[in-house]
Amino acid sequence: MFILVNLKAYPCDPIEVATAARDVAEASGARIAVSPQAADIARVADTGVETWAQHVSPNAHGSHTGSTLAEAVADNGAEGTLINHSENRLKLADIDGSVRAAERADLETIVCANNPAQVGAAAALGPDAVAVEPPELIGGDVSVSTADPGIVEDAVAAADAVDPDVDVFCGAGVSTGDDVAAAGDLGASGILLASGVAKADDPRAALEDLVTGL
Numbered sequence: 304m305f306i307l308v309n310l311k312a313y314p315c316d317p318i319e320v321a322t323a324a325r326d327v328a329e330a331s332g333a334r335i336a337v338s339p340q341a342a343d344i345a346r347v348a349d350t351g352v353e354t355w356a357q358h359v360s361p362n363a364h365g366s367h368t369g370s371t372l373a374e375a376v377a378d379n380g381a382e383g384t385l386i387n388h389s390e391n392r393l394k395l396a397d398i399d400g401s402v403r404a405a406e407r408a409d410l411e412t413i414v415c416a417n418n419p420a421q422v423g424a425a426a427a428l429g430p431d432a433v434a435v436e437p438p439e440l441i442g443g444d445v446s447v448s449t450a451d452p453g454i455v456e457d458a459v460a461a462a463d464a465v466d467p468d469v470d471v472f473c474g475a476g477v478s479t480g481d482d483v484a485a486a487g488d489l490g491a492s493g494i495l496l497a498s499g500v501a502k503a504d505d506p507r508a509a510l511e512d513l514v515t516g517l
């Protein structure tokens with residue numbers, strides 16, 4: 304199971320979370336990545352933790368003011384990127400363009416989706432992974448693996464029907480090792496989470512609990 308901690312735009316200390324994630328990954332052998340604000344990618348990557356962007360734009364180098372260039376995040380230490388997060392939805396053509404941009408820059412890709420139908424569509428674009436995150440459960444206290452286990456199973460089936468090589472992650476409300484274990488039992492290859500770590504009083508303790516579910 305891959306654990307990706309999305310820091311969104313939360314007012315946490317990205318270096319505190321990154322160093323904790325690096326240490327917990329090293330101690331447990333778990334794969335844990337941190338996805339900070341684009342402006343923080345270089346200093347988060349400098350901690351040694353696996354670092355992901357929250358988004359990359361579909362464009363290449365050129366006259367694209369305000370874009371998040373895939374090559375730039377890769378040059379600053381990112382190893383992968385989220386695309387089409389529920390809080391940063393893209394048009395279908397732009398999701399495709401962002402996956403292609405990430406591939407050019409050798410970034411791993413996770414395309415997010417609201418439901419199993421979107422998971423199937425996202426899988427058809429050939430990312431490394433897709434993630435199902437029901438928007439109504441994001442930021443809540445109940446894990447998707449408890450509140451809606453069927454959506455995870457259906458997402459796994461939808462992706463498998465399109466491309467068995469595409470991994471399926473799930474997210475929304477995940478905060479404990481039990482939530483991680485339940486997601487794995489439903490067929491997920493990884494989880495995305497945010498508030499369970501970024502808003503925790505003790506992010507290190509939250510990460511240590513998460514890896515007990517692996």
Ligand SMILES: O=C(CO)COP(=O)(O)O
Pocket residue numbers: 309388436440441442443474475476477495496497498499
């Ligand atoms: O959006 C998410 C991860 O990308 C999930 O957020 P929460 O873990 O806060 O529910």
